Amino acid sequence: MQRSRTIPGVAFGTSAFFLWGLFPAFFGLLAFAGAAEVVAQRILWTLVLVLAMLLVTGRLRELRGIGARIWRLAAVASAAIAINWGVYVFGVMSGHVVECALGYFINPLVTVAFGVLIFRERLAKAQWAALALGAAAVAVLTVDYGRPPVIALVLACSFATYGLVKKVIPLDAVRGIAAEGVVAAPFALAFVIVLALTGRSEFGSSTGHAALLVATGPVTLIPLLLFAVAAQRVPLSTMGLLQYLTPALQMAWGVAVAHEPMPASRWAGFALIWTALAIFTAHALLRARRTHREARTSTVAAGSQPKSADA
Numbered sequence: 487m488q489r490s491r492t493i494p495g496v497a498f499g500t501s502a503f504f505l506w507g508l509f510p511a512f513f514g515l516l517a518f519a520g521a522a523e524v525v526a527q528r529i530l531w532t533l534v535l536v537l538a539m540l541l542v543t544g545r546l547r548e549l550r551g552i553g554a555r556i557w558r559l560a561a562v563a564s565a566a567i568a569i570n571w572g573v574y575v576f577g578v579m580s581g582h583v584v585e586c587a588l589g590y591f592i593n594p595l596v597t598v599a600f601g602v603l604i605f606r607e608r609l610a611k612a613q614w615a616a617l618a619l620g621a622a623a624v625a626v627l628t629v630d631y632g633r634p635p636v637i638a639l640v641l642a643c644s645f646a647t648y649g650l651v652k653k654v655i656p657l658d659a660v661r662g663i664a665a666e667g668v669v670a671a672p673f674a675l676a677f678v679i680v681l682a683l684t685g686r687s688e689f690g691s692s693t694g695h696a697a698l699l700v701a702t703g704p705v706t707l708i709p710l711l712l713f714a715v716a717a718q719r720v721p722l723s724t725m726g727l728l729q730y731l732t733p734a735l736q737m738a739w740g741v742a743v744a745h746e747p748m749p750a751s752r753w754a755g756f757a758l759i760w761t762a763l764a765i766f767t768a769h770a771l772l773r774a775r776r777t778h779r780e781a782r783t784s785t786v787a788a789g790s791q792p793k794s795a796d797a
Contacts, residue, residue, distance in 0.1 A: 495719025507735025530701025589641030
């Protein structure tokens with residue numbers, strides 16, 4: 487039964503990460519608009535779609551039952567993902583796809599660092615080694631770029647923040663996306679109106695431009711829903727491996743299609759990141775396997791206990 491759920495779950499997860507990996511191809515088509523306008527339109531059209539889903543399924547009224555604390559968490563999540571979207575779109579449009587990919591490669595390491603700094607989690611030696619290699623990689627890339635890899639660091643930190651909030655907010659995927667959109671929509675709508683009134687909006691400049699901006703809604707929502715389904719069916723260790731598909735595809739696009747420069751020093755920095763991720767992932771898989779083995783042993787031991795005479 488577990489296997490029958492896992493196999494289609496992997497397909498959903500692979501599809502989600504594959505679609506995210508193709509984002510540079512789509513958002514590169516939106517270079518006619520500024521990053522801020524793209525993000526505002528993306529927020530609005532994603533919200534329209536998710537509200538329509540809730541309406542069709544008779545769940546729209548569930549938003550009214552959300553408490554003040556959850557709305558505050560939704561506001562934090564909304565701010566984090568809006569920053570992430572804005573920086574990502576800017577990175578793609580300005581020819582920094584490889585640096586965007588770097589951000590998602592180092593995201594797992596930043597999440598672990600947040601766990602230490604915020605939740606005082608204790609790390610194993612392997613995890614400390616991975617963090618040290620990640621810090622060394624950032625130092626190498628800082629020298630290579632002549633500046634800190636700001637785009638990558640902001641993407642990693644904003645998405646790690648979003649992930650932390652999503653772990654504690656008691657909302658399912660659809661309601662969570664809707665709540666985040668409701669919080670952000672007034673700001674996005676105000677910005678879109680200002681652009682229209684000042685004649686700087688690209689939405690009404692042509693039918694093609696309008697269609698591409700509207701498409702940001704389904705392009706955003708579909709992989710999120712695929713990911714939500716996969717997360718319920720696939721072990722975390724498997725999802726941890728699948729997540730590297732996205733930055734790998736994005737980096738391949740940046741190097742092979744966008745022809746972004748990759749000097750030897752930049753390859754060296756990425757090699758350090760990949761080594762850190764290999765150590766981090768191997769440790770996580772071994773720990774998950776050990777936990778599973780211990781749980782199975784405990785179950786077998788409990789089942790072999792002799793029943794008492796009173797039973």
